[in-house]
Protein backbone atom coordinates (compact mmCIF):
# COMPACT_ATOMS: atom_id res chain seq x y z
CA UNK A 1 0.00 0.00 0.00
CA UNK A 2 1.32 3.38 -0.96
CA UNK A 3 -0.18 6.27 0.92
CA UNK A 4 0.92 9.84 1.25
CA UNK A 5 0.76 11.81 4.47
CA UNK A 6 -0.75 15.17 3.66
CA UNK A 7 0.39 16.66 6.97
CA UNK A 8 3.91 16.88 5.58
CA UNK A 9 2.73 19.35 2.94
CA UNK A 10 2.01 22.87 4.08
CA UNK A 11 0.86 24.91 1.13
CA UNK A 12 -0.57 28.35 0.76
CA UNK A 13 -3.14 29.08 -1.97
CA UNK A 14 -1.42 29.00 -5.36
CA UNK A 15 1.49 26.89 -4.17
CA UNK A 16 2.20 23.39 -5.39
CA UNK A 17 4.17 20.43 -4.18
CA UNK A 18 5.64 17.73 -6.43
CA UNK A 19 6.86 14.33 -5.38
CA UNK A 20 8.10 11.19 -7.07
CA UNK A 21 6.47 8.16 -5.49
CA UNK A 22 6.47 4.44 -6.01
CA UNK A 23 2.97 3.10 -6.49
CA UNK A 24 2.12 -0.48 -5.76
CA UNK A 25 -0.49 -2.00 -8.04
CA UNK A 26 -2.50 -5.18 -7.44
CA UNK A 27 -3.29 -7.85 -10.03
CA UNK A 28 -6.36 -6.98 -12.09
CA UNK A 29 -9.25 -9.34 -12.77
CA UNK A 30 -10.61 -8.54 -16.18
CA UNK A 31 -12.94 -10.58 -18.39
CA UNK A 32 -12.40 -13.60 -16.13
CA UNK A 33 -8.61 -13.43 -16.58
CA UNK A 34 -5.80 -12.17 -14.39
CA UNK A 35 -3.47 -9.38 -15.43
CA UNK A 36 -0.32 -8.76 -13.44
CA UNK A 37 1.42 -5.42 -13.19
CA UNK A 38 5.08 -5.66 -14.21
CA UNK A 39 6.84 -4.38 -12.24
CA UNK A 40 4.49 -4.27 -9.25
CA UNK A 41 5.93 -1.00 -8.06
CA UNK A 42 6.11 1.79 -10.56
CA UNK A 43 7.34 5.37 -10.40
CA UNK A 44 4.60 7.98 -10.33
CA UNK A 45 4.48 11.72 -10.07
CA UNK A 46 2.18 13.31 -7.54
CA UNK A 47 1.38 17.02 -7.70
CA UNK A 48 -0.54 18.66 -4.87
CA UNK A 49 -1.82 22.15 -5.64
CA UNK A 50 -3.48 24.36 -3.08
CA UNK A 51 -6.38 26.37 -4.46
CA UNK A 52 -8.32 28.98 -2.49
CA UNK A 53 -11.15 26.63 -1.63
CA UNK A 54 -9.41 23.29 -1.58
CA UNK A 55 -6.63 21.07 -2.83
CA UNK A 56 -6.11 19.54 -6.26
CA UNK A 57 -4.25 16.22 -6.54
CA UNK A 58 -2.77 15.01 -9.81
CA UNK A 59 -1.20 11.60 -10.30
CA UNK A 60 0.66 10.47 -13.43
CA UNK A 61 2.28 7.13 -14.24
CA UNK A 62 2.28 4.37 -16.83
CA UNK A 63 1.18 0.91 -15.77
CA UNK A 64 2.22 -2.19 -17.71
CA UNK A 65 0.02 -5.26 -17.41
CA UNK A 66 0.80 -8.80 -18.50
CA UNK A 67 -1.88 -11.40 -19.13
CA UNK A 68 -3.67 -13.51 -21.72
CA UNK A 69 -4.90 -12.08 -25.00
CA UNK A 70 -8.71 -12.01 -25.15
CA UNK A 71 -8.73 -13.67 -28.59
CA UNK A 72 -5.79 -16.09 -28.78
CA UNK A 73 -4.88 -16.49 -25.07
CA UNK A 74 -1.24 -15.77 -25.94
CA UNK A 75 0.81 -13.28 -23.95
CA UNK A 76 -0.47 -9.75 -24.06
CA UNK A 77 1.28 -6.71 -22.65
CA UNK A 78 -0.76 -3.61 -22.17
CA UNK A 79 0.62 -0.17 -21.43
CA UNK A 80 -1.84 2.03 -19.60
CA UNK A 81 -0.86 5.69 -19.34
CA UNK A 82 -2.62 7.35 -16.42
CA UNK A 83 -3.15 11.00 -15.71
CA UNK A 84 -5.70 11.34 -12.93
CA UNK A 85 -7.04 14.26 -10.92
CA UNK A 86 -8.91 14.56 -7.65
CA UNK A 87 -10.19 17.52 -5.69
CA UNK A 88 -10.72 17.94 -1.98
CA UNK A 89 -12.53 21.03 -0.69
CA UNK A 90 -11.09 22.59 2.48
CA UNK A 91 -14.45 22.73 4.19
CA UNK A 92 -16.51 20.14 2.35
CA UNK A 93 -20.24 20.73 2.80
CA UNK A 94 -20.86 18.86 -0.38
CA UNK A 95 -19.97 15.17 -0.86
CA UNK A 96 -19.08 15.85 -4.48
CA UNK A 97 -16.27 18.14 -3.44
CA UNK A 98 -14.35 15.47 -1.64
CA UNK A 99 -12.22 12.68 -2.94
CA UNK A 100 -12.75 9.17 -1.57
CA UNK A 101 -8.97 8.74 -1.51
CA UNK A 102 -8.33 11.20 1.30
CA UNK A 103 -9.01 9.87 4.81
CA UNK A 104 -7.62 11.45 7.96
CA UNK A 105 -4.94 13.42 6.07
CA UNK A 106 -3.73 10.33 4.24
CA UNK A 107 -3.94 10.15 0.47
CA UNK A 108 -4.51 6.53 -0.58
CA UNK A 109 -2.26 6.59 -3.64
CA UNK A 110 -2.48 2.82 -4.26
CA UNK A 111 -6.27 2.76 -4.16
CA UNK A 112 -6.49 5.76 -6.44
CA UNK A 113 -3.94 4.32 -8.88
CA UNK A 114 -5.74 0.95 -8.95
CA UNK A 115 -9.12 2.56 -9.71
CA UNK A 116 -7.58 4.83 -12.37
CA UNK A 117 -6.04 1.82 -14.14
CA UNK A 118 -9.29 -0.18 -13.90
CA UNK A 119 -11.19 2.71 -15.52
CA UNK A 120 -8.61 3.09 -18.28
CA UNK A 121 -8.61 -0.56 -19.41
CA UNK A 122 -9.82 -1.14 -22.96
CA UNK A 123 -12.88 -3.32 -23.74
CA UNK A 124 -10.62 -6.16 -24.77
CA UNK A 125 -6.98 -6.80 -23.95
CA UNK A 126 -5.29 -8.10 -27.09
CA UNK A 127 -1.73 -9.23 -27.87
CA UNK A 128 -1.86 -6.95 -30.93
CA UNK A 129 -4.71 -4.92 -32.42
CA UNK A 130 -5.07 -7.24 -35.44
CA UNK A 131 -4.86 -10.51 -33.48
CA UNK A 132 -6.55 -13.22 -35.56
CA UNK A 133 -7.49 -15.30 -32.50
CA UNK A 134 -8.11 -19.02 -32.34
CA UNK A 135 -9.72 -21.01 -35.10
CA UNK A 136 -13.34 -21.72 -34.09
CA UNK A 137 -13.14 -25.07 -35.92
CA UNK A 138 -9.91 -26.62 -34.61
CA UNK A 139 -8.70 -24.26 -31.89
CA UNK A 140 -5.29 -23.56 -33.47
CA UNK A 141 -3.75 -20.15 -33.18
CA UNK A 142 -4.55 -18.28 -36.39
CA UNK A 143 -1.64 -15.87 -35.88
CA UNK A 144 0.86 -18.73 -36.05
CA UNK A 145 -1.01 -20.91 -38.53
CA UNK A 146 -3.33 -18.86 -40.71
CA UNK A 147 -5.75 -21.24 -42.39
CA UNK A 148 -9.35 -21.73 -43.41
CA UNK A 149 -11.33 -24.93 -43.35
CA UNK A 150 -12.69 -26.20 -46.63
CA UNK A 151 -15.81 -27.80 -45.27
CA UNK A 152 -18.60 -25.47 -44.28
CA UNK A 153 -20.74 -27.00 -41.60
CA UNK A 154 -21.68 -23.89 -39.77
CA UNK A 155 -25.19 -23.67 -38.46
CA UNK A 156 -26.66 -20.19 -39.07
CA UNK A 157 -28.23 -20.24 -35.59
CA UNK A 158 -24.79 -20.69 -34.02
CA UNK A 159 -23.43 -17.88 -36.17
CA UNK A 160 -26.15 -15.60 -34.83
CA UNK A 161 -25.28 -16.61 -31.28
CA UNK A 162 -21.56 -15.93 -31.88
CA UNK A 163 -22.39 -12.45 -33.18
CA UNK A 164 -24.43 -11.84 -30.05
CA UNK A 165 -21.60 -13.05 -27.81
CA UNK A 166 -19.09 -10.82 -29.61
CA UNK A 167 -21.36 -7.88 -29.00
CA UNK A 168 -21.46 -8.62 -25.29
CA UNK A 169 -17.80 -9.44 -24.89
Ligand SMILES: [Zn+2]
Nearest residue numbers: 069072127131
Ligand atom coordinates in the same frame (compact mmCIF):
# COMPACT_ATOMS: atom_id res chain seq x y z
ZN1 LIG B 1 -3.87 -12.55 -29.48
Ligand SMILES: [Zn+2]
Nearest residue numbers: 135137138139
Ligand atom coordinates in the same frame (compact mmCIF):
# COMPACT_ATOMS: atom_id res chain seq x y z
ZN1 LIG C 1 -8.68 -24.45 -37.85
